[in-house]
Amino acid sequence: MHLIHGLTGESVTLRIVYLWKLNDSFIVPRSGSRYALTGGNLRISHLNKEEDVGIYQCLATNSFGTIVSREASLHIAYLENFKTQSRSPVRVREGQGVVLLCGPPPHSGELTFTWIFNEYPTFVMQNTRRFVSQKTGNLYIAMVEPSDVGNYTCVVTNTVTKSSIQGPPTPLVLRVDGVMGEYEPKIEIQLPDVIPVAKSSTVKLECFALGNPVPTISWRRVDGVAVGRKVDVNKASGVLEIPYFQQEDAGLYECVAENSKGRNSVKGKLSFYAPPHLIEEPQDAQKPIDDTLVWECKASAKPKSSYRWLKNGEPLDTMEDRVQVNNGVLTISSLKLADIGMYQCVAENKHGRVFTNTELRVIAVAPDFSQNMLKPQTLARQGGDVLIECRPKMSPHGMISWRKGKEALRESHRYDGNLRIANVTKMDVGLYTCVARNQFGVASSAGSLLVKETTVITSPAGHLDVTVGESIVLPCQVSHDPTLDLKFTWFFNEQLIHFGNHGGYFEKVGGRSAGDIMIRNIQLRHAGKYTCAVQTKVDSVSIATDVVVRGAPGPPVDFQVTEMTDSTASLSWGAGPDNHSPVHTHNIQARTTFSLGWQGVITVPELLGGKQLTATVIDLSPWVEYEFRVLATNAIGTGEPSKPSKKARTKDMRMYYICPT
Template sequence: MALLTEARFAKLLWSLKAYVGLWFVKSPEPFIAPLKDDVNFDCSLNLKADFIRWRHGRKYIQENRTMSSRSSNTNQLVIKLENESQLGDYQCVASFGASAIASVPAKLSLAEMKVFPHQPEKRYQVTVGNMVLISCPPPVSNPAAVIDYYHDDKKLSPPNVRILSTSNSLLLTNVTVQDSGVYTCSATNYITGQTLLSPFRVILTVLHNHSVLPSSPSFLSHLSDKLIIFFFLGSNIVIECIAVGEPPPRVSWYKVNDPQWFSNNRTELIPGGLHLKNIVPEDTGEYVCEMNNNISPTLTHKVLLHVQEAPVILKEPNKTQVEEQGDTELSCEISGNPIPTVTWTLNGEQLQNDTHVTTTSSKISIRKAQKKHAGIYQCFATNVLGTVYGSAMLEVIAKQITANINDPFEQDEGYLENNKNRSASNNHSHGHNHGKKDHQHKNKSKRKHKENEVMVPPTRPNVTRLSDRSVMVRWHVPPNNGLPISFFKIQYREVGNNETGKNKVSGSRWMTNNEDIPSHIRSYEVDKLETNRFYKFRIAAVYSNNDNKLSPNSNKFFLHQGMPTERSHLTPPTLFNAEALSPTTILIEWEYFSRMLTPVDGFYIYYRATNNAGDYIKATVEGDKTRSFIITHLMPDTWYDIKIQSFTIGAASDFSTIITRKTLVDPTSTTTEVASRNDLKTPTVNVLPVTSSSTVQMLIVFGLILGTLVIIFMVFVLICYLRQRSNNNRSNEDENTPDKNSDNIVTIHQVEPVTMNGYTNHNNKVLNGNIKSCTWNGYITPHTHINITSNPLATESKHEKLRR
């Protein structure tokens, strides 16, 4: 999303034409597919969007499952259907600046066919000249199965037979003795390729007229007194009514309370029923067929026809302007049968609980409008036949309040006038603003605006390359007593390749990340960038009064292609410990040999709930000396995957191995909640010192670790002492014996302090010019004189040599 000045906002509104002026040239269409099949959903608009995302239900899909064409306005979602959890509605959501519009949902359903329902065998006996309707109850199938009929195991096919399209029944007209026999059927799902033979059988016997007595009309199978059928507007339908008798009966039709119904040219009597063409809502009603062969009683049958109509938007909502704290209303006139269900969205998202917004079936009322209520509204009308929508733009005009607060920072292309991803037009001119600034008018129930309520902006961000398409952006907020920050937004813009960066790339504008970054976070990964381009970044802080300030722009950053040479010198840290300190915190510790490798600027920490396949949450540790960190704002009783990487200003290392740890159970909770639900709000992280109960727990842990190390140290010193004593005894015994290997004895004269896990032992003692010590786990401990012999069996490992 981009921040819009008044001029740019007006230009956008002009481009949206009447109402919104945005529409989907191609919306995703319903799809039926079997498991393991590839599914493609297409989406394209009349205008090129800033970006397009896909949503499954209410959750957005990871970007690596989509493909977009940069030369057109088309985006495609590609899915490998692996399991039934992927079924459901899919929508594409296109963003234009701070506004967004969603397509109609397209349902992905599973192609399958179940077995035929059990049906008892039926026997029909008729005379020559009658019409016979044989119906094969179809199995449950998606899509609907194609029914084929067989006469004595021989497949019947047009033009020799007629299949009624309404019920897929087999119609035999003017039957003869040759039509006698066994009739069976099969069902085929043309997507899965399945073909099932039904066990259902109809045994038909056709007799000569002289062999039976006259009889009144009757139905071969039982029919209800009133059959209700549904058909949709514009389709063709055959209302079936077939009876047998001797002699064969004649059929007549009429519509209840409508004597003129047969006068239109859309109605036709055909063998087996009444054919209605291109049906309209007026065709709804009760139809009666009468079967008569001059033998009483006459047979009648009633059919109640309901004509269903897909949703139609009769009148879209009007484009509206409303002043901040003002009231407004949007309406959407619809039709359809059954009556459609109406839902409203704002910028592609369903309206959440909001005390300012009230919705009815066709209207939405907004009271005391705020800037977050600005954007594109859509009313979606849905019934069994489909979904349509109407849309309109609502512009919230911010009220101006004069305050004596100077803005010393660059406000390139306007302020962030959007709380929670909503935009409205600004009432200041394009460019720098070092004087008075607009602030949101406060409700009288809230505290009044004071001149000393300072909004301290973030610092200039630093940028690190992560990949060909992504960077990590880091910032700080100086300690202050000003207004608290509600959340951050990151903005970025492609710039020219000159040294000043003032020449913008044609069409370039500030883009804003879609996510509200919690106020605890101080780092964020920006992806979907272009390789070999220059970028600038800045941070927008939104404060508790819904106003905002921007940080200074970052230095111009070039996102180069391929692996940087500097990265080859960076080794990932070794994450060796993770320990839950409380239901919401985990302590992690790592090793990094900073004195032996390229100095780093700090470490990136990544973590997420183990059962969450979404993005990792990031935290930044500045400086190369820190070796521990406390991750906060976690969910109780939840497993987390944690990994870490080192970084410099030019690159980041590979990731460490992932370590998994579970937070403690919350003792104050009456019931244990499942904290790993996918719809939980993403936790945030803050670099905080451990206080209160967390401090006590850390001291206990460190005390246990220290005690263990002391015991192991004492055992090790004892072993070194015993070994030295043994060596001295052997030396005394052989002091008069020449030593053939005396030339290979090496005495350590000086050893540098060894750095391990951020700690250095500076307690080495020098005796007679020699360090008398024993090295263990990175520490040098004093003991008696040691000689190292070049016995091959006592050769140091390469790892030990490296550590020395």
């Protein structure tokens, strides 16, 4: 049965009543009868095969409903005596084959067979010439020899009761009218056309032939599939055994009997079957009244399962349109209290059936606000929108209405379901009550709406243009509702500013209604977008200021020597960042191993303008190794120099003489 969940403080009494059926009729245990119930267990004393054999099923019932167990089939094993006490002699020629019939007596339970030759304890030993079938109990002798003459007695043993019964002896006598000549095999044990085999069971196929000479028995798959490694063929008896039978073992098998006179064969098809096995089963459900229930039940089986549903142990009534069963899927729409109970999906094929056990509870309750009261106070900003939620527990959902004070609110563009008020004004202040109704009752909950002044940033959005080293204040002045607390947050290029970090450059300087910040000794890296965000309990606003920081130029780039003579050097470079102030001039410096640091040099042109990106240095010494660099200057100052050029040597000065002719 299912776990029963009670609410805190409740007491849950669970009494389960068990009933049993035999062949669809209820068993009523009475004092002195052979039936007794202990818990849910049924005990039967002095079993009687005439009265007690049949199909048993248990029903368990409590206040939530009834479920039934899968059926149990009771068979009582027994083995009666053979009806006759004598049998006529069987007369055969030497070399002829013979079948001695066992003819087991009435019984229930699986039997095994052995044969006594003449007197106990001498039993017939099976080999290629003699075979005892465990299907029929018959003894097969492929080719009779003189040593086979004697009395044969079939011994039948019940594997359940372990009792054994001996049949009447059958004399085997040789005829004196000659010896049987050689003949082709004759298969005496025939196979059914189709042999159903259960998944994971062990199948044994018997095959034996009479013949002279004694035939050999072999097995093969006719459909071309190789016989698997797990298949065992008993060479002595010709029995094919396949343990743990699986789908891939199904197919057409052939027994072949051969001797020097010919060949004979029989075929039988092994078909795979599997009783249902659940792979998806429904879970307990708790649904509001008028809701829809969907339960899916799925089982693997071969052949495929059919499905049916039980409610409280009885077939589910599917005559109503709202109850649908489609291949294991149960759908019940517009749930009612009458749908409460225990449900079972039954998946079945001709080889078996399985049951699921599932509980459905349908919730039907009057409106209840105890777990979800309206907020005592809701704050809204003037001109904004506000939502007052009303979420009572109730089933079915029912109707919700609203009051402001004692006045009922009509549906309009300003109100829907939960209470939504657009473009709030001071006129909306008041006590609001949500009233919930359904067919089981009515309840209400109330809360106040307070309207606050809108928060407005009075500082204008701006653009600041400053020079490196200056200190500036970024303003964030606001007007706001005096009853609300303000929270100021600043962002630099959309990253939160953590005051106290950033090397101490940022400092808050605003009062209660201001969130101004100061940036001291501003640097180039401080250029960017600054955002002031202001929050209250009812609204939030923000303002952004773009700050441009002007500074000395950055170092020129790609500086290199393009040509050297004995006294000049040609140079080129690329413009570096001007840091928001145009470059006015460039200056070239050089150094050698003989100079004291970097020295100014004479260039052509002599004055290098801001857009000049090439120059020639003159008056250099021959055969000296030089390094060069360039510096840019704007209105703010001279910036960092470029990276030094690679060392380059001026050429040697050579004297040339002109010989007179």
